[in-house]
Amino acid sequence: MTGFFIISCIFEDMKISLEWLRQYVDVTVSVPELAAKLTSLGIEVDAIEDFASKFALVVVGEVLEVERHPNADKLSLTRVTIGDGAEPLRIVCGAPNVAKGMKVAVATIGADLGDGFVIKKSKIRGEPSEGMLCSERELGLSENHDGIISLPAESKLGSPLAEAIGKSDVILEIGITPNRADCLSHIGIAREVALAFGGIVKKGEINTSLLDTSRTRTDSVAKVTIADPDLCPRYAARVVRGVAVKESPEWLKRRLEAVGLRPRNNIVDVTNFVMMECGHPLHAFDFSTVQNGHIIVRTADGFADKFITLDDKERTLPTTALLIADSEKPLAVAGVMGGANSEITHDTTEVLIESAYFNPSSIRKTARLLGINSDAAYRFERGTDIENILYALDRAAALIAELSGGEVLDGVVDEYPKKYAPKEFRFRPDKARKLLGAKVADAAMEHIFDRLDMTIDKKNASEWKLSGPSWRVDLEIEEDAIEEVARVHGLQNIPPSTFERAPFPIERDRISKRVFDEKLRGQFVAIGFSECVSTPIISAKEAELFGGPAVEVMNPLTVDLERMRPSILPNLLDAARRNERFHAAGQRFFEMGSVFRYQEKAQQVAYVEERNEIGFLLKDIIEDKNVYNAKELTADIYLARSVCEHILNSFQVEATIQVLAPDFQLGRWQKAHEYFDAAETLVVLNGKQVLAVIGRVHANVEKAYDLRSAVYAGLLDYDLLHTAARKAMTEGFTVKPLAKYPAVERDMAFTIKSEVLAGQLLAEVQASLPKEFVEGVRLFDMFESKEMKLRGERSLAVRVKLRSPERTLEDEEEERIVAGVGSTIESKFGAKLRA
Numbered sequence: 001m002t003g004f005f006i007i008s009c010i011f012e013d014m015k016i017s018l019e020w021l022r023q024y025v026d027v028t029v030s031v032p033e034l035a036a037k038l039t040s041l042g043i044e045v046d047a048i049e050d051f052a053s054k055f056a057l058v059v060v061g062e063v064l065e066v067e068r069h070p071n072a073d074k075l076s077l078t079r080v081t082i083g084d085g086a087e088p089l090r091i092v093c094g095a096p097n098v099a100k101g102m103k104v105a106v107a108t109i110g111a112d113l114g115d116g117f118v119i120k121k122s123k124i125r126g127e128p129s130e131g132m133l134c135s136e137r138e139l140g141l142s143e144n145h146d147g148i149i150s151l152p153a154e155s156k157l158g159s160p161l162a163e164a165i166g167k168s169d170v171i172l173e174i175g176i177t178p179n180r181a182d183c184l185s186h187i188g189i190a191r192e193v194a195l196a197f198g199g200i201v202k203k204g205e206i207n208t209s210l211l212d213t214s215r216t217r218t219d220s221v222a223k224v225t226i227a228d229p230d231l232c233p234r235y236a237a238r239v240v241r242g243v244a245v246k247e248s249p250e251w252l253k254r255r256l257e258a259v260g261l262r263p264r265n266n267i268v269d270v271t272n273f274v275m276m277e278c279g280h281p282l283h284a285f286d287f288s289t290v291q292n293g294h295i296i297v298r299t300a301d302g303f304a305d306k307f308i309t310l311d312d313k314e315r316t317l318p319t320t321a322l323l324i325a326d327s328e329k330p331l332a333v334a335g336v337m338g339g340a341n342s343e344i345t346h347d348t349t350e351v352l353i354e355s356a357y358f359n360p361s362s363i364r365k366t367a368r369l370l371g372i373n374s375d376a377a378y379r380f381e382r383g384t385d386i387e388n389i390l391y392a393l394d395r396a397a398a399l400i401a402e403l404s405g406g407e408v409l410d411g412v413v414d415e416y417p418k419k420y421a422p423k424e425f426r427f428r429p430d431k432a433r434k435l436l437g438a439k440v441a442d443a444a445m446e447h448i449f450d451r452l453d454m455t456i457d458k459k460n461a462s463e464w465k466l467s468g469p470s471w472r473v474d475l476e477i478e479e480d481a482i483e484e485v486a487r488v489h490g491l492q493n494i495p496p497s498t499f500e501r502a503p504f505p506i507e508r509d510r511i512s513k514r515v516f517d518e519k520l521r522g523q524f525v526a527i528g529f530s531e532c533v534s535t536p537i538i539s540a541k542e543a544e545l546f547g548g549p550a551v552e553v554m555n556p557l558t559v560d561l562e563r564m565r566p567s568i569l570p571n572l573l574d575a576a577r578r579n580e581r582f583h584a585a586g587q588r589f590f591e592m593g594s595v596f597r598y599q600e601k602a603q604q605v606a607y608v609e610e611r612n613e614i615g616f617l618l619k620d621i622i623e624d625k626n627v628y629n630a631k632e633l634t635a636d637i638y639l640a641r642s643v644c645e646h647i648l649n650s651f652q653v654e655a656t657i658q659v660l661a662p663d664f665q666l667g668r669w670q671k672a673h674e675y676f677d678a679a680e681t682l683v684v685l686n687g688k689q690v691l692a693v694i695g696r697v698h699a700n701v702e703k704a705y706d707l708r709s710a711v712y713a714g715l716l717d718y719d720l721l722h723t724a725a726r727k728a729m730t731e732g733f734t735v736k737p738l739a740k741y742p743a744v745e746r747d748m749a750f751t752i753k754s755e756v757l758a759g760q761l762l763a764e765v766q767a768s769l770p771k772e773f774v775e776g777v778r779l780f781d782m783f784e785s786k787e788m789k790l791r792g793e794r795s796l797a798v799r800v801k802l803r804s805p806e807r808t809l810e811d812e813e814e815e816r817i818v819a820g821v822g823s824t825i826e827s828k829f830g831a832k833l834r835a
Contacts, residue, residue: 013046016189017258018170020277024190026199031170037196038174042487043183049171052162055113055139060155060164061106063133064088066098071125078133082106083157092129097147105139105149105161107132114140141165166254179474181382185279188471195451195488204277206394210401211408214241218409222287222352226415227298231322232334233418235297235356236389238397239287243267243406245346252403261375266403267344267351270396272375279471280355280384280392281376283324283332284400287350289342291326295352297334298323304330309337309372321366322358335363335380336372351400355393357386368555383473386420422455422467425477430462432482438494440485448488449481511729516722517592520614523650524590527643529616532591534571537561542570545701547671551596551608564596564608568615569675569713573697573705576619580707586623590616592718597668611668612718616643619711637680640694640712644684647716648691651725656685658759660695669693669715675701676713684716686724692716743775743803746818752831754792758782761825765798768824770817773809776801795834 018034021027027034035045061080069075069092076098079088089106098104108131111119119132132138137145139161155164162168174189182188190201218239226232245265247253252273253263259276263269271282287293300307301319307330308314315333317323322334332338335358344351364381367373390412397408429442442461449456449466454475457465468475475481486494521531543550543563551564565571568591579587592614599609618635625632633639641657648655658664660681666672667690672681681695694714702711752761758779766777781797788794802809802817822833 013173014176014184015259016172016174016186017255018172020169020255020258021186021190021193023204024187024202025193027193027197029197031172034193035172038172038189038192040487040490040492041192041196042177043180043189043192044175045172046175047173049173051167052160052170055107055111055161057108057111057119058134058139058161059106059108060151060157060159060161061089061104061133062157063098063100063102063104066100069125069127071127075125077127080104080106080131080133081157082108086158089130090128091131091133092124092127093133093148095133095135095148097150098133102148103151103153103155105134105151107134107138113138166250169258171258178382181379181384181473182279182471184379184382185276187278203391204274204395206391207398207402208394210398211394212410213401213407214409216241216409218411218413221409222290222293222295222413224295224413224415225297226417227296228322229417231299231359231362232297233357233359233420234386234389234414234416235295235354236393236412236414236416237295237355238353238393238412239409240351240353240397240400240404240406241349241409243349243351243400243404245344245348245404249403265344265346267348267400270399270403271353273399274392274396275375275379278388278392278395279379280388281335281379282392282396283338283354283376284344284396285324285331285338285342285352285354286344286348287352288348290331290352291328294326295331295354296325296327297356298325300330307333308340309333310340310343311337312340315370318366318369320362321370322362324354333366333370333372334358336367336370336377337374351406353393353396353400355389355396357384357389365555371559385471385473387470390414420470422470423476424457424465424467425481427464427466427478427481428462429464431478432485435479435482436486436489436494438489440489444489445485448485451488452484454481511722511726513722516725519650520592520647523647524616527646528588528622530589532571532575532589534575534591534593535561536565536594536596538563538565538570542574545704546570546675549598551598566597567595567675567715568593568613569617569697569715572615572617572713573701573707573711576617576711577705577707580619580709586621587617587619588622590614614716614718614721615713616640617711617713618643619707620709635710635712637682637694637696637712640714641682644692644694644714644716648684648721651721652728653686653691653721653724654728655691658683658685659757660693666690666693668717672715674698680712686720689720690717691720691724739803739805741804741806741808743801744809744814746800746802746814747780747797748800748818748822749781749795749797749834750822750825750829750831751788751793751795751834752825752829754784754789754794756829756831758796761796761829761831762798764825764828765800765821768821769800769802773802773804773817774800775803 031048035048039045059082061082063078063080065079067077069077074094076093078091078093078098080091081088107113107119109119109121121130133148135145135148136142151164176183183192187201187203194201222237222239224235224237226235245267248263248266248269252269256263256269256272261272267284271284275281299319300317300321300323304317304323306314307317323330324332324334329341330339331342358380360381360383363377367377367381393412400406401408429445432445433440446456453469455467459465466481537553539560540563543566546567546569550566553562553564556562571591575589576587594610595613597609599607618640621632621634623629623633660678660683664683669690672693675698676693676695677698681693683690684692684694692714697711697713762777762779777798777800779796780799782794784794802814825831
């Protein structure tokens with residue numbers, strides 16, 4: 001097995017027509033009350049589109065007169081009647097298509113067209129205007145602004161525009177979570193409405209008189225073979241002959257348009273209607289294209305490599321893709337999209353209707369690999385109702401017969417090798433009450449389960465056996481049932497005091513990960529940084545820049561998100577690139593998150609290592625020159641080092657900083673030589689462990705991200721820093737009294753060989769000083785003349801701070817200490833103490 005699975009948990013909006021919903025359940029409450037109750041049940045109503053209410057003052061009018069505006073060439077003066085004996089309105093109009101006798105949309109005085117645009121009585125170029133003739137764009141119907149709306153001649157004067165154009169419906173945009181596949185239909189939402197307010201859910205009525213009207217049996221002309229029952233546990237089909245493919249009637253087109261679907265023809269529209277009605281996707285094949293009438297459900301492996309789908313795109317088929325095929329060719333990608341070679345056309349006379357159940361994992365994988373996001377795949381990959389297959393099939397067949405004039409062959413081909421068995425699980429009422437923190441009686445919970453159509457077997461009072469209805473694929477374990485009790489009982493009915501009384505340990509962790517994270521964020525923010533929160537998935541091209549092989553995502557969401565990040569740095573660089581395009585100056589940001597690498601064997605999930613990392617980035621001018629700054633503060637290696645030191649000091653973590661050497665072992669950042677510039681890179685050590693790497697990003701990486709100026713960054717080991725911080729907090733602090741005696745600072749400049757590192761010199765000076773007197777050693781100057789460069793030498797100046805805790809140091813004593821240091825450095829490195 002290769003790669004890495006990412007499962008996305010996202011909310012998708014679905015449109016529900018209130019007018020359509022009322023066909024299945026009585027809705028007697030107001031729209032706001034309905035939306036609030038559905039939201040409290042976890043079916044979140046994100047938006048309400050009520051065109052009729054929004055534009056109640058936009059009515060149907062008729063243009064009586066059109067004259068040229070005396071003061072403007074492109075404006076017209078019109079007189080418009082809206083009926084009911086009212087005086088005609090005088091309206092100034094700029095539309096080129098306005099004409100006498102035209103039925104138009106009139107926004108009357110007081111009409112609010114959105115964005116604060118309220119129609120008022122006014123004068124335009126000296127002429128009075130008592131309303132507005134509207135275009136589609138001004139009403140939010142489309143982007144068309146070429147002219148005003150021309151309404152049908154039979155439109156009734158003075159009637160609301162919503163009635164005239166069939167927009168009197170209320171549309172609810174509902175966010176559906178991935179586990180609630182049963183709510184992806186009007187009947188599914190009707191069940192939730194009935195659960196909330198009571199009532200009975202009605203299914204769409206099937207006109208059985210239109211079924212089985214032919215003497216020919218379906219199984220005599222059609223055959224179904226399922227090659228892999230695990231991928232397709234059930235496949236049913238009906239055949240309708242003598243169909244006439246034509247435009248759908250207005251009621252059907254209006255239903256589909258209300259939920260955002262585009263009508264095509266009476267056959268395809270029926271399949272979409274049934275899907276939006278009961279939640280089960282169907283597919284209609286031109287039966288004449290099916291070789292020998294034999295449908296074979298099989299994978300593409302060894303059968304087909306390429307396939308042209310309904311959108312006329314040739315797609316390369318994964319070997320695991322499940323196909324609907326005949327003996328010669330594929331006809332559709334099962335549950336995802338049909339094929340161009342079997343689509344319904346105006347020449348179609350025989351239709352095979354497919355109603356099936358497909359394995360959700362298989363559909364999800366195939367849809368992602370093909371990059372297809374269809375309504376059918378969206379439902380199949382979340383799990384449809386396997387017991388609803390025949391209802392959906394019969395409902396579609398009867399409607400197709402009604403709308404196309406065809407006859408439905410006798411019987412159904414129903415291959416059902418793996419019968420559905422409800423999943424049973426235990427339920428303990430006492431555990432539910434304990435988890436919820438609410439006293440919900442057994443009888444109340446039983447009533448909730450009855451309303452949810454769940455089967456209840458009371459083995460005893462303390463433990464029940466439950467199973468959900470076939471359409472609730474998310475009810476599998478005890479906690480699922482407890483969640484149902486919570487949402488139906490009402491989260492608002494669970495007393496908050498339950499949580500206030502929750503016990504806490506007397507001794508709390510002073511440096512828990514939560515506390516550590518908060519303090520870490522606070523320290524970065526305190527010095528002017530902003531936090532980034534980005535996806536841990538990047539492109540393969542980016543991943544290659546940071547030392548591969550990167551962990552592969554098996555089911556990438558897009559072609560640009562196919563690798564797990566090996567470092568946080570690519571996300572920071574991407575943010576820097578975006579900010580640079582918007583001319584952002586002084587970029588300072590950080591991120592904490594997971595990074596992924598293979599430990600040993602690449603391309604094997606078992607060897608994927610997930611670790612936490614902290615990254616920060618500095619770029620451009622951090623602070624401008626002003627009265628407080630003698631010069632601009634620009635991002636450089638010294639500023640990056642000071643940021644790292646600030647973070648370490650805030651947690652009292654001791655560390656040493658060294659220049660990156662070519663042979664230095666960096667552990668988790670072993671590939672850092674490839675994306676950091678070795679000439680300007682520092683390594684931070686906590687003992688012998690590498691705690692961080694700080695430096696300038698390599699020029700090749702800057703070029704790859706199209707960055708125009710130098711970038712400095714740091715990467716810190718989150719887990720090691722947290723461990724070191726915990727140790728420092730646990731061990732406590734050493735407090736020293738304030739010094740009573742003055743300190744002495746002495747400067748020493750050495751002419752030393754260029755290959756000797758400054759860190760080596762500082763370490764040796766430190767070791768040469770008396771421990772009881774030394775307070776600090778630091779490098780404060782480096783100089784290299786042309787002559788010195790030719791000799792392979794440079795000058796390094798060191799400042800030593802000495803202090804005695806018991807007395808004032810004498811000059812002779814200081815001279816002796818300095819001379820001893822100079823002698824040691826001369827013998828150790830062959831250096832000379834400069835005068």
